[in-house]
Each structure stands twice: as structure tokens, then as C-alpha cells.
Amino acid sequence: MAVDTGGIAGQIARIREKANALIEEELKARGVKGILPAHGPVLAFLLRQKDPVPIKAVVESVGRVKSTVTVTIATLQKHGYLRKFPSDEDARVTYVELTAKGRRLQKDFEEISQTLRSRLYGDMGERDRERLVRQLDKIEENLSE
């Protein structure tokens, strides 16, 4: 967050923090060990894959720098959620894939996403939700130029 403590930027920063806190609580409540909100995007990406993918593909998908992804993947591996292995064709490349234990996170993952969304929106109507998301899209675009 930052300069704009009172304004919309501060609001957005606080919402993000609370959303993360909620995710952490949910993970804890479900007894999921070693997973933190930061692992979400990597997990989400890998859950969508049927086959092993190069780490590079993860980097491009998650919007984190490669040094960050290296560490995230190491952590997930340490906890047994994924495994790494070198490519035969290109010795620079390392593939990753979820283990069975990693795959099993899918259910929690989806349920937590659902819980988060409904807590976040509360009783907001469908039309308001759509308008809100569209406005946020616009804002994201405004900040990307």
C-alpha cells in the first residue's frame, strides 16, 4: 500500500491483507501443512497441467520473478507436494509436476477459493459484482500502461 493511506489504494491493500489472512486461517483449519497464500498461484497453475512443465512455464504464469519461483518450488518440493526432474533434450531445463499429495490439494484449493469469494462479496448482488469486477479490470489496465 503506501502513500494513499486513506484513499482507495489503502483500501485495496487492506482487503488483500485480509483475504490472505482468511486463506491462512482456512489452510490451518483444514490442517494443510506447508502451504501459504504465496503458493497459491503456483499450485493453481500446476493443478491445471496434465503433464510436467518446465519451471520457466511456471515463472511466466505466476507473475513472479524466477528467483522467487525457484524458492517457492523448493518449498513445495520440501513438503512433498511436487517433484522436479531434469529434461533429457535440454540440460538447462528442469520440469516440475505435482505429486499425488499435491494433486490432493485440489479440493481444498477450490473450496477455499469459494469460501473466500463468498465471504468477500457477502450479500452483494450479481449485477454489482459484475460491475465491480469490470471496474477493477479497468483499474488494473489503467495502472498497466
Added chain:
Amino acid sequence: MAVDTGGIAGQIARIREKANALIEEELKARGVKGILPAHGPVLAFLLRQKDPVPIKAVVESVGRVKSTVTVTIATLQKHGYLRKFPSDEDARVTYVELTAKGRRLQKDFEEISQTLRSRLYGDMGERDRERLVRQLDKIEENLSE
């Protein structure tokens, strides 16, 4: 950010990151040294004060844990933006206040806030902005319960 990579939570996380990036760029462009987005809330609070305040007051205002604030204040002090001094009445208490150099940040601070807001909102109309802020208020509240 988290589980909900595709959904609204991911959107919000990305907006926050982009807002922070914009602030960093602005600070750099203005040649402000040693200040980062994380210092914003502390600075904002201190700029509002006429007299020295106990660190405790800073902690309560910025929504960060006291160990975090200790470090932030140390950094701002190291760069000469504020000074610390012990209380006479209560030896446990340390006061902080901005130095002249710190006070001089006010202008940049306000201008960057303004720049951020207009970049963020873009050409969104006043009524939409208000509705958006109200919805975000609602969301923040939903997540706080």
C-alpha cells in the same frame, strides 16, 4: 496472491502491486532516496502530527505490528527523515518526530498520492468512483467480521 488467481482476489492483489510499483517509480523519478511504499503510512501519520508522538501511537495508526514499526522507524531515522528521543515522564516511551528533511517530503507525498489516484481511476466518472469505494468498504467489512 493466493488461491483465487483468476478471481477478484487476484485482481486486487495485482492492482496493489501495480500501485506500489507506480509509487516506487515516482519516488525514484523525484530523486527521493531511502523512501519506499512501505514507509508511506508511517510518513502520512507523522506528517499529520504537529508534535512528537510515542512510537506506540505510530503502531496503532499504521496497522503494522510493533516489531515492523521499530524497523521502519530505524530506516527513516537512518536516512535522516525523523529523529527519536526518550520521554522524561515515562522511561519506557520513545518519541519520534519528523526532521525538516522529513517535513519536506510532504509535497512529494501529496503529489504522488494525487498522481496515483488519477492514474488508477483514469476516466472513471465521479459516481462510479463513489460506488466503487463504497463497495470496497463493504468488502473490507465483510472480511473483517
Added chain:
DNA sequence: CCAATTTAGTTCGTGGGCGAACCGATGTCA
């Protein structure tokens, strides 16, 4: 009045995130 508790602040260890430097391996191209 003094022991127990609370309070303000710091320190330490852990983890996310970044950029820069680095390492091998592969590509390029003269």
C-alpha cells in the same frame, strides 16, 4: 512496600519478494 503483571520497545528467526551476479548448457554466426 514489594511481588506479580503489564507496558513500550527491541531483537531474533522465518518467510515472501526482488534484482544482480553467477553457472552450465545451448544457440549463433563469422
Added chain:
DNA sequence: TGACATCGGTTCGCCCACGAACTAAATTGG
């Protein structure tokens, strides 16, 4: 083919943030 650039990935140093443990100084209450 051999020097150079590029590429995938890791390591390192730094900053933010947290909680737990710690210190010194009040405050409380028996």
C-alpha cells in the same frame, strides 16, 4: 569450429512483515 551471446535456473544480499522472546520500566494489588 570457436568465441560470444542467450537461456534456464540457482544463489546471494536486501527489504518488508510477522510472531515470539526478551529487557527495562511502570503499574497494580495484596
